[in-house]
Amino acid sequence: MSSTLALAVSPSAVRQATWYRVLLALAGSWLVAGLAQISIPLPFTPVPITGQTLGVLLVGASLGPGLGALSMGLYLVQGALGLPMFAGGSAGVSVLGLASATGGYLWGFVAASAVVGYLSRHGWDRSIRSAIGAMFLGEVVLYAVGIPWLMQAIDVPLGKALELGLAPFVIGDTIKVLLAAGLLPAGWRLARAR
Numbered sequence: 001m002s003s004t005l006a007l008a009v010s011p012s013a014v015r016q017a018t019w020y021r022v023l024l025a026l027a028g029s030w031l032v033a034g035l036a037q038i039s040i041p042l043p044f045t046p047v048p049i050t051g052q053t054l055g056v057l058l059v060g061a062s063l064g065p066g067l068g069a070l071s072m073g074l075y076l077v078q079g080a081l082g083l084p085m086f087a088g089g090s091a092g093v094s095v096l097g098l099a100s101a102t103g104g105y106l107w108g109f110v111a112a113s114a115v116v117g118y119l120s121r122h123g124w125d126r127s128i129r130s131a132i133g134a135m136f137l138g139e140v141v142l143y144a145v146g147i148p149w150l151m152q153a154i155d156v157p158l159g160k161a162l163e164l165g166l167a168p169f170v171i172g173d174t175i176k177v178l179l180a181a182g183l184l185p186a187g188w189r190l191a192r193a194r
Contacts, residue, residue, distance in 0.1 A: 004064040004121055005184065008191045021067055028059035028071030029078060029085070032109070039087040045164040046101035046154065049172055050087045053142065056109045057135045057180040060116030061125045062187075068117035072109040079106075101165075104149020105142060112142040126188055131181035139173050 006024055007015050014020040035051030042048060060068035079085035080093045086106065096103045116138035119125070124134035143166055151161040 004062060004067070004117070005125065005187050005191060006062045006067070007064075008188070009194070022070075024063055025067050025071040025074055028055075028063055028068065029075035031055045031059060032072070032075050033078070033083075033085040036085060036087045037089065041088075042168055045168055047105065047146075047150070047165050047169075048087050048102075049169065051176075052087065052109070053112075053139065053173060054176040054180060056113050056142070057116055057138050057176065058183065060113035060138060061120040061131070061134065061180065061184050063113075063117060064121045065114040065117035068113035069110050072113045075109065076106060098149075099153055101150055101153045102146075103153065105146035105165075107149070108142040108145030111145060112138040115141045120184070125184040128181050128185050131184050132177060135177040135180045139177060 010020070010024075032052055032055035035055040038051035040049040056072065059071050062068075063071055075085055076096060079091050080096055082091045084091050086095050087102065094100060096106055116134050119134035119137065120131075124130040147158070147161050147165050150156075150165040151158060154161075154164075156164070
């Protein structure tokens with residue numbers, strides 16, 4: 001069970017090619033960038049609701065820990081260089097900086113993708129039940145980076161950071177976890193049917 005979904009459905013002639021793996025990582029970064037454009041600002045928090053985290057979960061699970069983390073790293077680099085990769089088409093180094101309320105979540109994408117990728121490489125993406133666990137752990141990692149960063153960026157205590165940076169997103173993130181957890185096992189069924 002050491003394969004990832006992206007490599008399982010890839011042509012065998014190119015699976016190990018460096019150019020192909022970089023292309024997969026870039027494609028993952030562009031998926032997250034596309035989902036970042038689904039952005040709903042909330043009047044009571046500096047953190048918007050976005051589709052990004054669904055992309056992070058899917059990229060990590062599909063590409064595995066190394067390529068998933070590389071993909072999210074490429075996502076951050078492209079955004080830092082000025083491409084409209086982040087929520088609402090935002091870009092630039094300032095979005096990733098310590099003063100940015102959302103910077104911690106963005107940096108957390110790298111770790112979350114790696115964790116979900118690691119678990120998926122070990123078979124957690126093959127059934128809905130275990131995929132829910134993998135996706136949930138990815139969300140925990142994301143918030144473990146994002147919440148302390150938010151506390152520092154807007155100078156609030158933990159309780160207020162949880163109120164602003166976690167509570168408004170629980171329902172949406174639960175939906176994203178369930179969606180990702182349903183898509184991955186379905187993808188594996190399709191891959192086996194080929």
